[in-house]
Amino acid sequence: MSATARVPAHDEMPAGKAESVLAAAEQCFLASGFGAVSMDAIARAAGVSKATVYAHFASKEALFGAVVTRLSERRFGGFSVDALDPRAVEASLTTIAQRFLELILSPEAIALNRIIIGEITRFPVLGEVFWAAGPERTRAQTEAFLGRVAEAGALAVPDARLAAEQFLALARGEIHLRHLLRLDGDIDAATVGGAARHTAATFLRAFSSG
Amino acid sequence: MSATARVPAHDEMPAGKAESVLAAAEQCFLASGFGAVSMDAIARAAGVSKATVYAHFASKEALFGAVVTRLSERRFGGFSVDALDPRAVEASLTTIAQRFLELILSPEAIALNRIIIGEITRFPVLGEVFWAAGPERTRAQTEAFLGRVAEAGALAVPDARLAAEQFLALARGEIHLRHLLRLDGDIDAATVGGAARHTAATFLRAFSSG
DNA sequence: GTCTATACAGTGATAGAC
DNA sequence: GTCTATCACTGTATAGAC
Numbered sequence: 001m002s003a004t005a006r007v008p009a010h011d012e013m014p015a016g017k018a019e020s021v022l023a024a025a026e027q028c029f030l031a032s033g034f035g036a037v038s039m040d041a042i043a044r045a046a047g048v049s050k051a052t053v054y055a056h057f058a059s060k061e062a063l064f065g066a067v068v069t070r071l072s073e074r075r076f077g078g079f080s081v082d083a084l085d086p087r088a089v090e091a092s093l094t095t096i097a098q099r100f101l102e103l104i105l106s107p108e109a110i111a112l113n114r115i116i117i118g119e120i121t122r123f124p125v126l127g128e129v130f131w132a133a134g135p136e137r138t139r140a141q142t143e144a145f146l147g148r149v150a151e152a153g154a155l156a157v158p159d160a161r162l163a164a165e166q167f168l169a170l171a172r173g174e175i176h177l178r179h180l181l182r183l184d185g186d187i188d189a190a191t192v193g194g195a196a197r198h199t200a201a202t203f204l205r206a207f208s209s210g
Numbered sequence: 211m212s213a214t215a216r217v218p219a220h221d222e223m224p225a226g227k228a229e230s231v232l233a234a235a236e237q238c239f240l241a242s243g244f245g246a247v248s249m250d251a252i253a254r255a256a257g258v259s260k261a262t263v264y265a266h267f268a269s270k271e272a273l274f275g276a277v278v279t280r281l282s283e284r285r286f287g288g289f290s291v292d293a294l295d296p297r298a299v300e301a302s303l304t305t306i307a308q309r310f311l312e313l314i315l316s317p318e319a320i321a322l323n324r325i326i327i328g329e330i331t332r333f334p335v336l337g338e339v340f341w342a343a344g345p346e347r348t349r350a351q352t353e354a355f356l357g358r359v360a361e362a363g364a365l366a367v368p369d370a371r372l373a374a375e376q377f378l379a380l381a382r383g384e385i386h387l388r389h390l391l392r393l394d395g396d397i398d399a400a401t402v403g404g405a406a407r408h409t410a411a412t413f414l415r416a417f418s419s420g
Numbered sequence: 421g422t423c424t425a426t427a428c429a430g431t432g433a434t435a436g437a438c
Numbered sequence: 439g440t441c442t443a444t445c446a447c448t449g450t451a452t453a454g455a456c
Contacts, residue, residue: 017422033329035245036332050450051422052422052423060450117324121243173379206415248431250432270433
């Protein structure tokens, strides 16, 4: 055995060791959850010693919280439907459903959702963090869009918030739970497109102004 | 079954220690998940020694699998909508949505769902067990009911399977995820009733035969 | 701050007496 | 089958050198 220190291959970011610990912890936790990952494994993946990990994060729980919070905000922060045309109702609704499905069915989002749900008893606050970054944001965006649609007179939407919840529930369908349970493989573009069209069609029938 | 009047010393465990281990493990796993529960804690809760636990279950994993399988089937086996009238569409759909919500939002079902999702990476087969006992069963029941409704001409349902999925997705809404994330307290009868009525009303607008 | 080495508690699982 | 006592191992967290 050589005494030379092993340098991790993809440590190209000059953001310091704290960042590399955080990145390594992200990958480990997403892959295996909280309980199955040891601080040794995280330190090894980050290319630092365990003492260095503890120099930046007080405990495994604190590190987990930091990882989940950052991941939630980074993952769902980009969802926006501001640019869609409220007069092309069916096309825009189909696009919203498709973007929503691609977001929540992405491997990273599914893995994040799994570990939060699984550890919610131990980390109750993470539920609120995740909700604010994810479902709350997508719902608010959709609600605002439906408000613009109603203003344009293209649909009859007496309660935009309820309608947005129902639209997203329809889009989520049973696919989301099937992915959480590992019953379906990776996302298929055709399947997502079909689900998005079914969602928009059913929603339109229920809320058409005629 | 003997006719002799032989009174056991303790009425607490009429079904033997294997059953009491299973019952204790159910409570422990539901309360804290897989990783946070030790075999010592289960043995203590069952009132037996750890060696007795291992005399009946080969490993912690095997015990966990037995618990989850039994719980899934016991919990969701009773869901049936055979007795509902397909001509009283709105009332029957509201009842289905209400029963469905009461089932999936019950504390036991939520806790079961949590630990399965959280440990699905370690126990992939449990996803199939849970799906067959829960979502698959409720969907098949609802689909059969919608088939009878379409036969009676009360609704236009070209694809009963898709319609059943959409109906249950609408019923699940965002409440289910909020409960999984511990964001809502125990179920409120008025809230469930309201959600069930909204579900039935929206579904009826989308699938009315007129 | 970062490393090596280690303290200390807790875990799953088993041996042997009864 | 059931118990008590114990094993081998892994985990988190820390002490002390540099």
